[in-house]
Amino acid sequence: MLRLSKLTDYAVVVLIRLSDESREPVQTSPGIALATGVPEPTVAKVLKALGAASLVASQRGARGGYRLRQTLDRVTIADVIAAIDGPIALTACVEGSGGCCDVQNICAVKGRWDLVNDAIRTALGGITLAEMRTASVPAVFRLPAHASIAAAE
Amino acid sequence: MLRLSKLTDYAVVVLIRLSDESREPVQTSPGIALATGVPEPTVAKVLKALGAASLVASQRGARGGYRLRQTLDRVTIADVIAAIDGPIALTACVEGSGGCCDVQNICAVKGRWDLVNDAIRTALGGITLAEMRTASVPAVFRLPAHASIAAAE
DNA sequence: GACAATCAGGACCGTTGGGGTCCGGTTAAG
DNA sequence: CTTAACCGGACCCCAACGGTCCTGATTGTC
Numbered sequence: 001m002l003r004l005s006k007l008t009d010y011a012v013v014v015l016i017r018l019s020d021e022s023r024e025p026v027q028t029s030p031g032i033a034l035a036t037g038v039p040e041p042t043v044a045k046v047l048k049a050l051g052a053a054s055l056v057a058s059q060r061g062a063r064g065g066y067r068l069r070q071t072l073d074r075v076t077i078a079d080v081i082a083a084i085d086g087p088i089a090l091t092a093c094v095e096g097s098g099g100c101c102d103v104q105n106i107c108a109v110k111g112r113w114d115l116v117n118d119a120i121r122t123a124l125g126g127i128t129l130a131e132m133r134t135a136s137v138p139a140v141f142r143l144p145a146h147a148s149i150a151a152a153e
Numbered sequence: 154m155l156r157l158s159k160l161t162d163y164a165v166v167v168l169i170r171l172s173d174e175s176r177e178p179v180q181t182s183p184g185i186a187l188a189t190g191v192p193e194p195t196v197a198k199v200l201k202a203l204g205a206a207s208l209v210a211s212q213r214g215a216r217g218g219y220r221l222r223q224t225l226d227r228v229t230i231a232d233v234i235a236a237i238d239g240p241i242a243l244t245a246c247v248e249g250s251g252g253c254c255d256v257q258n259i260c261a262v263k264g265r266w267d268l269v270n271d272a273i274r275t276a277l278g279g280i281t282l283a284e285m286r287t288a289s290v291p292a293v294f295r296l297p298a299h300a301s302i303a304a305a306e
Numbered sequence: 307g308a309c310a311a312t313c314a315g316g317a318c319c320g321t322t323g324g325g326g327t328c329c330g331g332t333t334a335a336g
Numbered sequence: 337c338t339t340a341a342c343c344g345g346a347c348c349c350c351a352a353c354g355g356t357c358c359t360g361a362t363t364g365t366c
Binding site: 004009012081088089112113122123124 | 155156157162165230234238241242265266268269272273275276277279280284285286
C-alpha cells in the first residue's frame with residue numbers, strides 16, 4: 001500500500017519532540033523514549049540515522065544527548081524519509097540502476113517511472129515537519145507533552 | 154525506500170500493452186506474458202486485480218481474454234496502485250483505523266500524516282498512464298512491440 | 307584520575323508480507 | 337461434448353523490516 005516504514009513515523013515523532021525547546025536543549029535517547037512511548041533501542045536507532053543525515057547533532061559523554069540542527073520549518077518529510085529509508089525511489093527501475101531489469105529490452109515503460117518519482121519527491125518536499133506539527137490539529141492533541149510524561153511514569 | 158510493489162510495475166506494463174489497439178482487441182494472459190516477458194501466472198494475478206478494480210474487463214471461455222475498460226488517458230497511477238496494493242496510505246496511523254496505535258495517547262503527530270497522504274494522492278492522481286507511455290520517450294523505446302515479440306520467440 | 311553517562315556502530319533474530327506457483331472449478335466457443 | 341480461457345482460491349519461499357543487544361569510544365563530573 002505504498003507503505004512507508006514505521007521507523008520514519010517514529011523519526012517524525014522524535015523530531016517533533018526534539019523541537020520542544022521549553023525543555024533541556026539537549027535530550028537523551030532514553031528520555032525521548034520515555035516521553036514518546038517508543039522503545040529505547042528503536043529511538044536510538046532512529047536518532048543515529050537522523051544524525052548520519054545531519055538532521056540532528058549529537059553530544060557524546062556524560063550529560064550528552066541530541067539536539068536539532070535546523071528548525072522544523074526547514075525540514076521536509078522528504079528529508080526524513082531519505083534519512084531513514086534511503087533515497088526516494090518507487091521502483092528498482094530508476095535511472096542509474098541500469099541493467100538490473102531482466103525484461104528491460106521488452107519493457108515499454110522503460111524509465112518512465114521517473115515522472116512518478118519526481119512527482120512524489122515534489123509532493124514530499126513541500127511538506128515541512130512544522131506543518132505536520134501545527135496544521136489544524138485540535139488543541140487537545142497539540143503537544144501536551146508534560147502531562148503525558150507524568151502519566152507515563 | 155517508499156518502494157511500491159513490483160506487481161504495480163507489471164500492471165503498468167500490462168495495461169500499456171493492452172492499450173495497443175493495433176492487435177486483437179481482446180488479449181489473453183498467456184499472450185501478454187509472452188509479449189512482456191513477465192511470467193504468466195503473475196500476469197494472470199495482475200489482471201485479476203485490475204479486473205476487480207474495473208480497470209479491465211474480462212471475457213471468459215474460449216477466445217476470451219482481457220480488454221481495457223477506459224483509455225489510458227483516463228487511468229492514473231493512483232488508480233493502478235489502489236488496484237494492486239490497496240488504498241494509498243503511507244502509515245497505519247490513518248484516520249479510520251483508530252485504536253491500532255498503542256502509543257497514540259502520547260503520539261504528538263496523531264493523524265497528521267493525512268497531510269502527507271493527501272499530497273501523495275494528489276501527485277499520483279495527476280499522472281495518467283498515457284503520459285507514462287508517451288512523454289518524452291525516445292522513439293526507439295516507443296512500443297516496438299511486434300519486433301520484441303518476434304525476438305522473444 | 308577514576309567513574310559514570312551517553313553516543314557509535316555493528317551483529318543478530320523473528321516476523322511479516324510480497325512475489326511467485328499451482329490447482330480445481332466455471333464459462334463459452336466451435 | 338470438447339477445448340480454451342478466465343476465476344478464485346490456497347500455498348510456499350524468501351527478502352526486508354522492525355526490534356534488540358553488545359561492545360567500543362568519548363566526555364563531563366566527582
